[in-house]
Amino acid sequence: MDVFYHARSIVTTLVKAGYTAYFAGGWVRDFVMGHPSEDIDIATNASPDEVMDLFANTILVGLAFGVVIIVIEGHQFEVATFRKDLNYVDGRHPQGIELSTSREDALRRDFTINGMFYDPLEEVIHDFVNGREDIRHGVIRTIGNPHERFFEDRLRMLRAFRFSARFGFAIDEETQQAIRENAEKLFPAVAMERVWQEFNKMAPYPRFDQAIVEMHRLGLLDVIFPEMDGMHIKELRHIVAAYGHFPANCPTILYLMPLFPALSTEQKVEIAKRIKASNRDVKLIEFMGSLHSLIRDEEEGKSLEPHQWVHVLAHPDYGLVLAVLAAFYGDQRQSFLNAHQLRTQTMLPHIKRIQENTPLISAGFLKEQGIKPGKAMGMLLKEAERLAVNEDWSDPAPVLSLLKQSTLWTQAL
Numbered sequence: 001m002d003v004f005y006h007a008r009s010i011v012t013t014l015v016k017a018g019y020t021a022y023f024a025g026g027w028v029r030d031f032v033m034g035h036p037s038e039d040i041d042i043a044t045n046a047s048p049d050e051v052m053d054l055f056a057n058t059i060l061v062g063l064a065f066g067v068v069i070i071v072i073e074g075h076q077f078e079v080a081t082f083r084k085d086l087n088y089v090d091g092r093h094p095q096g097i098e099l100s101t102s103r104e105d106a107l108r109r110d111f112t113i114n115g116m117f118y119d120p121l122e123e124v125i126h127d128f129v130n131g132r133e134d135i136r137h138g139v140i141r142t143i144g145n146p147h148e149r150f151f152e153d154r155l156r157m158l159r160a161f162r163f164s165a166r167f168g169f170a171i172d173e174e175t176q177q178a179i180r181e182n183a184e185k186l187f188p189a190v191a192m193e194r195v196w197q198e199f200n201k202m203a204p205y206p207r208f209d210q211a212i213v214e215m216h217r218l219g220l221l222d223v224i225f226p227e228m229d230g231m232h233i234k235e236l237r238h239i240v241a242a243y244g245h246f247p248a249n250c251p252t253i254l255y256l257m258p259l260f261p262a263l264s265t266e267q268k269v270e271i272a273k274r275i276k277a278s279n280r281d282v283k284l285i286e287f288m289g290s291l292h293s294l295i296r297d298e299e300e301g302k303s304l305e306p307h308q309w310v311h312v313l314a315h316p317d318y319g320l321v322l323a324v325l326a327a328f329y330g331d332q333r334q335s336f337l338n339a340h341q342l343r344t345q346t347m348l349p350h351i352k353r354i355q356e357n358t359p360l361i362s363a364g365f366l367k368e369q370g371i372k373p374g375k376a377m378g379m380l381l382k383e384a385e386r387l388a389v390n391e392d393w394s395d396p397a398p399v400l401s402l403l404k405q406s407t408l409w410t411q412a413l
Contacts, residue, residue, distance in 0.1 A: 003038040006072045008120040010042055010079065013054055015121060019046040020102065022117035022126060024080070029113045032125065032135055033167070042079045043105060043117060051079050066099065084108060103128045110149060110156045111163065112141050138169045146178035154189040157182065157220055158198040165202050165211035176218060183219040193276045195224060203252040209240035212259070227260055227271065245327035247320060253281040254324050257288065265289030287312075288321045295325065306347060307389035313344050314354040350389045360388045360396040361403070366412075369400075376412035383408060 007023065014021035023031075024043035031037070044051065051068045052058045059069040059076075066081030084100035102117055106128040109115040115129040125132065129143045140163050142149040142156070150156055157179045160171050171179070186195075202208055215221035216236055222229045228236075239258050246255065257268050268285050291312055298304055312318060322340055329336045344351065353359055361384035363377060371377050380403060387399050403409050 001073045001075060003040060003075060004120075006075065007040040007042065007077055010055070010070055010072075010077055011120055014042075014044050014046055014051075017046070017050075017054055019044050019050070020082075021046070021079075022102065022119050024105075024117050025109070025114050028116040028118045028125065029131065029135070031118060032116065032132055040077060042077060043082055043102065044079060045082050045099075045101070047081055047099065051081075102126060107143055109143055110153070110159060112139075112143055113163065113169075115143050134169075138167070139172050140164050140167075140169045140175065141172040142175050142178070146175045147182065150178055150182045150185075154182070154186050155194055155198070157186065158190075158195060158202075161211040161215055161220075162198055162202045162205070164214070165205040165207040168207045171214070179220060180218045183223050186220065186223050192274065196275045196277065199256065199275075200252045203250075203255050208255065209243040212240050213237055224275075225259065225271065227263065227267075231259075239328075242327035245323075245333060247323040250320070250324065251281060251284060253277050253284055254288070254321070257285055258324075258328070284317060284321070287315060287317055288324070291315075291318070291321055292325060305386070305390050306350075306392075307386045309343065310347055310350050310354060310385075310389050313347060314351045347389070349394055350392075359385060360393065360399055361385075365396070371409075371412045374412075376408065380408050380412055 011021040011023070021042055021044040024041045027037050027040045046054070048060060048066055048068050051070075052060065055070045057071045059071065061067050061069050061078075066083050068079045070077045070079055082100050082102050082105040084104045106115045106117065106126075109129075112129045112131040112134045114131070115127075116131040117126040118124070119126065134141050140160050142160075160175060160179065163169065164171055202211060205211075212221065213233065213236055215224075216228065216231070217233060236259070239261070242258070243255060253272060257272075260268055260271065263271075265286060265288075268289070269282055272282050272285055294304065294309065294312060322337070326333045326337050359381070361381065363373065363381065366377055366380060367373070371380060383406065384399050384403060387393070387402055391398070393399055
């Protein structure tokens, strides 16, 4: 569907009914920057009741904040009444709102680049906050006093870094100083779930590495992750320098865990749980720990048998995690990847058997040989796999022959 056309039609209907209506916020910012966007919000001086009287398919989502959703061809357009927020008491939400003007509505918003309106009928930008100038100069700046903006909503401190990471804009000095002075007040006003959401939004952006460094420099990252307190900024810069070599669509958790090089896998899991990461993220951390441990043992000269690698190589996340670890090898990254690719090719038949769950010696096969189910059978199955991989056998006969010569076999009968 043509989102712009339908959003413009909403504005047309409101204007014909005698109201003022503009596109607002992020779409206007992206329009000024020349970035295509279909996320169009609309701001108007019509009340929620008046909006709902004009449009058939509406959803009232926030009467207290003057927000109505208009649904057209399955697409949801948020229509908000111009408002002025009343006093904030919890560092996140106002006590209430007053209906207001477009200028006052702009002045209550977070950053200048997000505070503009666009009239799609007159094709005019209404900029009460100098947002276009800050876009021109590549600056993230709060609207008005940054201390007041952060007092109203502590999450805005993280949002500043998100927009900086997304657009490569610098955070202006006054806003930086306010972040430094208010960082310790992030919690408990902001729920950890919202912090985690901001990291997930931020991680795919091209300047995420710089955002991490700046968050640490201004003290905000250390409030979220006390484990980083005392880390020298040079060490952090060295860590995040690897981000540029991370695979596309890399999960956020894999960006964050290298920030704690001295912690064990168990400690990293605790951090993941604290920031409300998913079970999938926890499993990724655990697998990364297993793979990293094997690689480290091998590099330290420890003797490893092939079977110790095979389940790791067969893991569905092996390629992803290996690519993340490779990013920290600098100029040796490609040779590191080549060595592991060669290992994978060498062990491919065994890897496929594990992935397809078709072992040379199965439980059913052992039952036919008179082995009863139980702990002893499990040990035989593991030994069978060890022999098959280490000896590079694809025929069950020699594996079975060696098994029958072992004490495990006689104990299992």
